[in-house]
Amino acid sequence: MVMMSAKEASTLWGISTRRVTTLCSAGKIPGASKENGSWQIPANAEKPADARVRTGAYKKSTMPAHLPLPVGISDYRLxxxxxxxxxxxxxxxxxxxxxxxxxxxxxxxxxxxxxxxxxxxxxxxxxxxxxxxxxxxxxxxxxxxxYRDYQGxxxxxxxxxxxxxxxxxxxxxxxxxxxxxxxxxxxxxxxxxxxxxxxxxxxxxxxxxxxxxxxxxxxxxxxxxxxxxxxxxxxxxxxxxxxxxxxxxxxxxxxxxxxxxxxxxxxxxxxxxxxxxxxxxxxxxxxxxxxxxxxxxxxxxxxSVLDKKYNTYFGFTADEVAKMAAYYGASDKLNELRDWYDGYRFGDAEIYNPWSVINYFSAGCEARPYWLSTSNNDVISEVLEQADKDIYTQLTDLLQGKTVATYVDTSVIYPQLQNNPSSIYSFLLVSGYLKVVKAETSISGDYLCHVALPNREITYVYNKEILSHLNVMMPQTTVVAIQEALYSGDESKLQQQIQTLLTQSVSSFDTAGENFYHGFVLGLCALLGNAYATSNRESGDGRYDIQLAPKTPTMPGIIIELKAEKHCDTEQLQKLSQTALNQIEDKKYDTEMLTHGVKSIYKYGVAFSGKNVEVAFKK
Missing domain, CATH: 3.40.50 (Rossmann fold)
Known part of the structure; x- marks a missing residue:
């Protein structure tokens, strides 16, 4: 076999002799061998690829009329x-x-x-x-x-x-x-x-x-x-x-x-x-x-997401999305793009979700939640298990399009999420589930922010990935059955569906208190979609637990009062549900809906003990 020296190879390949010997030592040149202290290389050997650029060089391919979208591409050169x-x-x-x-x-x-x-x-x-x-x-x-002088x-x-x-x-x-x-x-x-x-x-x-x-x-x-x-x-x-x-x-x-x-x-x-x-x-x-x-x-x-510097470099700006839409002949889709994927605020910049925008164009401009299930959200599930009634109420308010005022700490840590459930808002913000509507002040690195859901996609994702944890990932068929029972006044069917859900989906509620069940039912109601769900608000002579105000005048309003006690037998649980129902009557919790002209109101007293439930009803 004809061989050449390392120096000859360096001249042929246009690299240093030291680089050639290094490649030989690393076994990167097949057939290379050391003789009398000098490397000898097969004359027909090809120059090895430069390993310092991991992805290799890319040749321009014959491009289609429009460049493809970089779905999942994180290699800059490609x-x-x-x-x-x-x-x-x-x-x-x-x-x-x-x-x-x-x-x-x-x-x-x-x-x-x-x-x-x-x-x-x-x-x-x-x-x-x-x-x-x-x-x-x-x-x-x-x-x-x-600036060019820093290149390479x-x-x-x-x-x-x-x-x-x-x-x-x-x-x-x-x-x-x-x-x-x-x-x-x-x-x-x-x-x-x-x-x-x-x-x-x-x-x-x-x-x-x-x-x-x-x-x-x-x-x-x-x-x-x-x-x-x-x-x-x-x-x-x-x-x-x-x-x-x-x-x-x-x-x-x-x-x-x-x-x-x-x-x-x-x-x-x-x-x-x-x-x-x-x-x-x-x-x-x-x-x-x-x-x-x-x-x-x-x-x-x-x-961070609250800082103005570098605020336009992660995600797409409105101008960048408009330019992309024009390139792909979809300028008429800008309103849909804005509705679904806009709404983030990084510093003072308006930002679109780049993953979703790219997937939207790649899928022929089909609007759907592409960001759904792109990551594991076990941390959110863990925090929600510790959440109290106020947090459940605020999370539901967000789904209704409202804003929530909260302190945001962008340096929130994982153990803090579990020990302080109110830090869930900080985590949801930095994770992309919330946007800052207004940051009022900064105290020792914490921001007093008004936060909201950024767009339609996140409303859907939030519903599926977050509120689903509030109702233990209930099947859609169960949601439909519960909705039918609520709006038909069928307390037996409602009790049966909730009982089945508790028995099949939850490990143990032996030590659960009223706050847990409140969040459980509130999360369930928030998924129904045909009413404005509110919680723990003043009406009449007190504060009701859950109210479903109808979005259309032909639908009934619903008031739910919850009670929970440990170690109740069936008779005790039935009495507890009736006590809850009587409280709705005695405290005149229907005052708010009556004031707004709601003519038909269904009232439910729901009592829990461990995995058991009883429902009392009055129209």
Missing amino acids: ASTEYYYVDKTLMIKDFLEQRPMVSLFTRPRRFGKTLNMDMLRVFFEKTEEDTSKYFTNKAIWACGQK KYPVIFLTFKDVKRNTWEETYAHLTRLIGEEYLRHADLADSPACNDFEKAVYQRIVSSTADSTDYISSLKTLSSMLHKHYNCPAVIIIDEYDTPIQQGHLMGFYDDAVSFMRGLFSGGLKDNRSLAFGFLTGILRVAKESIFSGLNNLVVN
């Missing part, structure tokens, strides 16, 4: 060359004008975080490929030479934790360490770099061979950035996408402390007092600063 791409590169300009050491961007799921982080990687990363071609027709390139300047460490959703800490640790090992392998030229010392090379080998211990992995960002700094004579950029996914999973699955401890060490080494760090970027849903994951990291700048 999205910006093969698909319809909404230009967000001015984010780079905004960053470079201030250059904070570490930036954290918190946004809801499916709002373009991963794509933007990959855009930053491609822009800043030093590679053998000339990656400027992915930006020459973008907005950042027109901003001038001082730095070595980059890129990790995304968005798929680290395992059931145990052992599985999570294995997943995290594998991602770290793969990122080390992406920088294979460090393995025998003369700029790095033997200790660093030994750590490198342990990590890529999966023989490293926890100390190696906790220090892995610091070690890798130090080696890159020495090798390239330039500090590194560190990008961590969806950093809080393993933390949320740890909270749900019972290994929260292990996840926080590991992340604290990992980020402290890489982002705190690291002389080999040029700057860092992180994304997530929650800030979680109070968890001390970023303890002592005084160079961290947080950009």
Whole structure:
């Protein structure tokens, strides 16, 4: 076989001799062998792909009349060359004008975080490929030479934790360490770099061979950035996408402390007092600063949904959606798009959900809730289990199109969600279920906000993903049967349906109090859709539990009063339901609806004890 030297290969392939020998050492060139201390390479060997750009180079394909939509595409080079791409590169300009050491961007799921982080990687990363071609027709390139000079300047460490959703800490640790090992392998030229010392090379080998211990992995960002700094004579950029996914999973699955401890060490080494760090970027849903994951990291700048800076770079603006609609010949659909997917407020910017807009056009302009079930909402379910009557009432008010005034803490942490159910509004806001109508003031990082549902899609998603937890995921057939019983005055059928639901769907109510049952029935009523559900409001001489005011004059109004006591037998429960019904009469709870001209009113007294229920009725 005809062979060539490493120097001949470097001339043929247009790369350095050192790079060729590194590729040989890493086993990236088939047939290469070392003879008398020098690498010999088959003359017909092809130049290996540059592993530092994980996704490879993309060739322009023959495009259809209209570019396809980037559904689920988070690779910037692919999205910006093969698909319809909404230009967000001015984010780079905004960053470079201030250059904070570490930036954290918190946004809801499916709002373009991963794509933007990959855009930053491609822009800043030093590679053998000339990656400027992915930006020459973008907005950042027109901003001038001082911004172009940063293109391709730095070595980059890129990790995304968005798929680290395992059931145990052992599985999570294995997943995290594998991602770290793969990122080390992406920088294979460090393995025998003369700029790095033997200790660093030994750590490198342990990590890529999966023989490293926890100390190696906790220090892995610091070690890798130090080696890159020495090798390239330039500090590194560190990008961590969806950093809080393993933390949320740890909270749900019972290994929260292990996840926080590991992340604290990992980020402290890489982002705190690291002389080999040029700057860092992180994304997530929650800030979680109070968890001390970023303890002592005084160079961290947080950009939340309430901040004006970077407010148009995650999600689509109205102008961007209008331009996309015109491109696909759907300008007549703008009102529908606005109704379904607009309404978010990031800082002072009006924002559309990008995932849903892209899917809407991709599906031939069919309006439906594309954001539904794109993530696990067990955290919301957990919080709602601790919610009291007032929170259930406010959640139902939101579904009726009303606003709720609440303090919002954008650095809310997962244990706080369980211990303080009122923090559910903060979580719903940063998760994308609510919008800020008005932020009145700020006190020690907390905002007094008026929040509401942003659009029709979220009203549907909210109904399915949130209120469904209030009624234990009841089947639609059950909802219909309960609605029929309520509006026909059939207390026996209503009692039977609620009894069946309690027996089949709920684990145990032996210790449940009236607040729980109030939320249970209120969530059930909120799903009916043909009445305005209100709760705990003044009418007559007191405050009723639940009222369903009819949306049309031909429908009856409904008042429900609830009672709950433990360890009742059937006779006691029947008396309790009658007591509830008598209270409606005695306190004249029907006064409000009578004042508004409702002529027919159905009154229900409902009593609970554990999983048992009795219903008393009067028309």
